[in-house]
Amino acid sequence: MVKQGCRTGWLAGCLLLLVGCTTELAYNTLPFWIHYYIDDIVNLRPEQSRQVKADLDKIQQWHRTHELPAIAERLGLIATQSTERQTMAQLRAHQDSTMAPHSRITGDCRALRTDRHTKYRAADDGAVACAS
Numbered sequence: 001m002v003k004q005g006c007r008t009g010w011l012a013g014c015l016l017l018l019v020g021c022t023t024e025l026a027y028n029t030l031p032f033w034i035h036y037y038i039d040d041i042v043n044l045r046p047e048q049s050r051q052v053k054a055d056l057d058k059i060q061q062w063h064r065t066h067e068l069p070a071i072a073e074r075l076g077l078i079a080t081q082s083t084e085r086q087t088m089a090q091l092r093a094h095q096d097s098t099m100a101p102h103s104r105i106t107g108d109c110r111a112l113r114t115d116r117h118t119k120y121r122a123a124d125d126g127a128v129a130c131a132s
Contacts, residue, residue: 031056067101
């Protein structure tokens, strides 16, 4: 019985390690895979390819410095409050804060749905916005 518990614990530990490493690997190589996908669909000239790579790196750096700390803070707050009984207002606040980055991005780019000539531009802080 002890042997089976040890084996189960070892297996669970290995799975957690694998999931953590896979997630980090996927996140860190995301610009490469996005560029690979874009390059498969669109024939980019060498200077365009370099620009796309640079822009993807900027976006990822912006995400690391601006979005990930906010996500970590929110998860810490949720973990702290998870032992307490939650009100509907608290649950809505968590939901709103979780959806805020998505709403901010899609809200800024709603023009894309009606104007196909709208282009993306990178702001000074690396954030992606839409420009006419």
